[in-house]
Amino acid sequence: MKSRGFAAALVAGAGVLGSFTGNATAQDDNVFKLAFVAFLSGQAAESFGKPAVQGAKAVIDALNAGSLPKPYDKVGFGGLKIEVQLIDEAGGATKQVEELRNAFERDHVDAVLGYVSSGDCLAVSPAAEELKKLLVLFDCGTPRIFEENKFKYVFRTAAHGAMDNVAMARYLVKRGIKVADVGAMNQDYAWGQDSWRDFKGSLAQLEPEAKTKVELWPKFGAGQYGTEISTLLQENPALVYSSLWGGDLQAFVLQAAPRGLMKDRVVVLSASDHVLPPLGNKMPDGVIVGARGSNGQFAEKTPINDWYVAALAAAYPGLIPVQPHYRAAQGLLGLKTAIERAMAANGGKKPTSDEMAAAMVGIEWDAPPGHIKLALGDGHQAVQSNAAGRSKWDPDAKMVRLVDIEHFAAECVNPPPGVKAADWIAQGFPGAKCD
Amino acid sequence: MSAKLAAAILIDGVIDASWLFIVAVGLTLVFGVLNILNFAHGSLFAVGAYAAASAAGWYYGGDLGPPFFGYLLMLGAALAVAMILGPLLERGILRFFYRRDEVVLVLVTYALFLILEDATKLIWGAEAYYASEPYALLGNVSFFGLSYVGYDFALIGLALIVGILLWFGINRTVSGKIVLAIIHDRDISRAMGVNVNRVFALAFTLGVFLAALGGAFTAPKISVQPGIGITVILLSFAVVVIGGLGSVEGAAIAALFVGFARATAIHLVPWAELFIVYLVMALVLAFRPEGLFQRMSARKI
Numbered sequence: 001m002k003s004r005g006f007a008a009a010l011v012a013g014a015g016v017l018g019s020f021t022g023n024a025t026a027q028d029d030n031v032f033k034l035a036f037v038a039f040l041s042g043q044a045a046e047s048f049g050k051p052a053v054q055g056a057k058a059v060i061d062a063l064n065a066g067s068l069p070k071p072y073d074k075v076g077f078g079g080l081k082i083e084v085q086l087i088d089e090a091g092g093a094t095k096q097v098e099e100l101r102n103a104f105e106r107d108h109v110d111a112v113l114g115y116v117s118s119g120d121c122l123a124v125s126p127a128a129e130e131l132k133k134l135l136v137l138f139d140c141g142t143p144r145i146f147e148e149n150k151f152k153y154v155f156r157t158a159a160h161g162a163m164d165n166v167a168m169a170r171y172l173v174k175r176g177i178k179v180a181d182v183g184a185m186n187q188d189y190a191w192g193q194d195s196w197r198d199f200k201g202s203l204a205q206l207e208p209e210a211k212t213k214v215e216l217w218p219k220f221g222a223g224q225y226g227t228e229i230s231t232l233l234q235e236n237p238a239l240v241y242s243s244l245w246g247g248d249l250q251a252f253v254l255q256a257a258p259r260g261l262m263k264d265r266v267v268v269l270s271a272s273d274h275v276l277p278p279l280g281n282k283m284p285d286g287v288i289v290g291a292r293g294s295n296g297q298f299a300e301k302t303p304i305n306d307w308y309v310a311a312l313a314a315a316y317p318g319l320i321p322v323q324p325h326y327r328a329a330q331g332l333l334g335l336k337t338a339i340e341r342a343m344a345a346n347g348g349k350k351p352t353s354d355e356m357a358a359a360m361v362g363i364e365w366d367a368p369p370g371h372i373k374l375a376l377g378d379g380h381q382a383v384q385s386n387a388a389g390r391s392k393w394d395p396d397a398k399m400v401r402l403v404d405i406e407h408f409a410a411e412c413v414n415p416p417p418g419v420k421a422a423d424w425i426a427q428g429f430p431g432a433k434c435d
Numbered sequence: 436m437s438a439k440l441a442a443a444i445l446i447d448g449v450i451d452a453s454w455l456f457i458v459a460v461g462l463t464l465v466f467g468v469l470n471i472l473n474f475a476h477g478s479l480f481a482v483g484a485y486a487a488a489s490a491a492g493w494y495y496g497g498d499l500g501p502p503f504f505g506y507l508l509m510l511g512a513a514l515a516v517a518m519i520l521g522p523l524l525e526r527g528i529l530r531f532f533y534r535r536d537e538v539v540l541v542l543v544t545y546a547l548f549l550i551l552e553d554a555t556k557l558i559w560g561a562e563a564y565y566a567s568e569p570y571a572l573l574g575n576v577s578f579f580g581l582s583y584v585g586y587d588f589a590l591i592g593l594a595l596i597v598g599i600l601l602w603f604g605i606n607r608t609v610s611g612k613i614v615l616a617i618i619h620d621r622d623i624s625r626a627m628g629v630n631v632n633r634v635f636a637l638a639f640t641l642g643v644f645l646a647a648l649g650g651a652f653t654a655p656k657i658s659v660q661p662g663i664g665i666t667v668i669l670l671s672f673a674v675v676v677i678g679g680l681g682s683v684e685g686a687a688i689a690a691l692f693v694g695f696a697r698a699t700a701i702h703l704v705p706w707a708e709l710f711i712v713y714l715v716m717a718l719v720l721a722f723r724p725e726g727l728f729q730r731m732s733a734r735k736i
Contacts, residue, residue, distance in 0.1 A: 040561075041553075041556060041561065041661060042661060042662055043660070043661060043662035045561040045661060046561045046562050046563050046660050046661070049561075050561055050562075188709050214705065215705055215706070216701065216705045216708070217705055217706055217708060217709060218708065219666070219708075219709060221662060221665065221666045222666060223657050223663060223666055224451070224454065224653075224656070224657075226447060226450055226451060226587060227447040227448075227450075227451060227697060227698050227701045227702070228701055230443050230446075230447045230581065230583075230698075230702070231443075231701050231702050231705070233581065233582060234439070234440060234443055234581075234702070246660075247563065247657070247658045247660045247662065247663070250563060250657070250658035251656065251657040251658055254565075254567055254570070254656060254657065254658065255584075255656055255657075258570070258571060258575060258584050259575070259582045259583065259584060260575075260582050278562070278563045278565075278658065282565070282567060
């Protein structure tokens with residue numbers, strides 16, 4: 001009897017306390033709470049997660065200090081200081097859905113910006129839609145998010161992966177590189193399968209004489225490619241294509257280069273700019289490199305890019321910026337544009353999720369990788385320009401430079417609204433505007 | 436099939452098999468002697484790789500001496516990892532669970548795996564480490580139009596040395612015979628005056644050394660970063676289960692099976708590479724449920 005009464009009192013007391021602390025963190029109208037999700041541990045941390053966090057931190061610190069050039073000179077988001085919470089994307093899609101829910105319901109964040117892995121993006125988008133909260137995807141590559149779904153509260157501020165491979169095929173044409181046959185090595189999961197399908201399809205349209213000689217499918221994370229390299233050397237295709245990334249790509253280059261796989265043939269590594277800084281002079285010259293957008297050394301000279309390069313150099317001396325840094329910045333600037341547009345419409349108050357979602361549809365903004373426009377997916381999916389170049393080691397600067405760079409306009413390498421990327425490629429890129 | 440293709444499959448198979456053997460033999464040894472399925476084997480491999488990469492980076496970065504000495508340094512790094520982690524893990528954690536169910540021990544080693552993964556990230560961070568100078572030191576080998584790196588052939592030599600030393604140590608020395616006795620019957624050995632606990636500590640340390648050795652000599656071929664231990668655990672398990680848990684000869688034969696299976700698949704049927712290892716495992720287990728070389732155990736009444 002006594003213990004029951006005591007227990008009841010304890011529970012009631014906890015409830016009262018809980019309601020106090022709950023209210024204190026629930027809504028703070030002077031601060032914008034943002035959750036940023038990327039890989040802080042696991043295999044993608046070094047190649048995509050950590051650089052994304054570096055880029056985000058640099059931009060958020062500068063935003064809170066109001067030190068960006070126009071039109072981003074307002075402090076934070078429309079005067080609201082940004083309070084950022086980092087969430088680790090490692091642990092699988094189910095865990096990420098849980099973390100998203102916690103962020104919105106327990107921690108009362110106003111928006112979530114994140115997700116490197118296509119699998120996580122596909123999992124969390126319906127969850128955010130159900131919670132009616134703003135979710136901005138900044139990095140993942142699968143075209144499927146808006147080709148197979150309609151969302152009101154989910155946006156993606158970077159172009160999807162189809163444009164990487166269309167651009168690679170167009171680079172070969174623009175540079176007059178004709179090949180008789182192709183050998184491919186891709187990780188056997190969605191990214192590898194989709195990348196190869198898009199490159200193969202694009203090449204079939206632009207250089208129909210090129211035949212696929214061999215397709216290799218190592219496991220994601222395999223790390224040992226001795227036999228695959230032997231097979232490619234045996235088959236001896238004129239072009240070797242790979243969408244490998246991160247540690248797997250670094251291992252492949254370290255194992256393939258000494259055996260001569262990357263000599264006397266065209267090598268296309270569709271998303272490889274992020275391995276150039278760690279590999280340094282171990283990266284052979286002449287490899288065709290993509291950066292999933294006009295990122296890093298592909299970025300054209302604009303005031304916002306100049307500012308960003310300087311900001312990163314100040315925050316991280318010696319850092320060579322690559323694609324994740326750039327996509328984090330474009331995501332934050334896109335979100336800022338949408339929020340300030342919403343605040344202009346509602347009289348300067350902190351916007352609700354509905355107001356932000358309505359304001360973000362179809363926006364365009366200038367970011368370090370160039371001009372970004374939410375042109376696909378009913379105004380939710382970004383398109384941007386792309387570029388490709390060749391690697392060349394610069395012994396004086398001690399870094400790999402990208403030379404023979406070609407740029408491709410957004411309308412040249414992205415499908416037009418209403419057409420799925422795979423269909424657009426198969427039909428021969430109808431409606432593409434290339435110069 | 437042309438002779439060149441057959442030669443390529445043969446050579447690739449042997450290179451792959453020797454790597455698999457070096458990496459997996461520690462796991463089978465630890466199971467054989469201590470009856471522990473060491474889930475932490477993968478992260479011990481990773482620790483060995485990080486230690487060797489750090490040692491090589493320090494040595495070659497400072498240009499501190501003759502290049503070939505780097506190999507000894509990598510070996511030393513693996514030894515250091517074993518000397519530190521072996522007794523620490525075995526005496527500090529595992530020995531409290533020896534009398535428990537085998538499943539409990541698997542859970543304990545799985546917990547150790549998770550702890551070690553985070554510990555390596557605490558110590559070495561999330562960035563990539565390289566130890567690629569040793570990879571290039573032994574030059575290139577070309578014949579019949581096939582080009583290979585000398586280092587891969589040296590690994591074949593290392594696998595042979597490790598295998599022969601282990602076989603000799605277990606079967607031809609007194610200490611080895613004692614280990615065999617413990618494998619056969621732990622309690623009778625103890626009754627006969629053998630210091631079983633000391634043998635366990637030494638055997639586990641040897642297992643850690645072999646895992647770290649695999650990591651140390653794989654480091655020059657890859658970029659050492661978080662996550663390299665995970666693929667290794669899967670492959671080691673497959674090899675060890677095919678060969679028979681506890682059998683060093685079994686691990687060798689299984690490594691050859693798996694190496695050739697993978698080489699054949701990649702050269703001839705690339706899309707099968709994803710599951711060929713598990714297909715071999717299923718086929719072997721269908722005919723010999725305890726693997727190729729079953730551990731001798733007298734039937735206990």
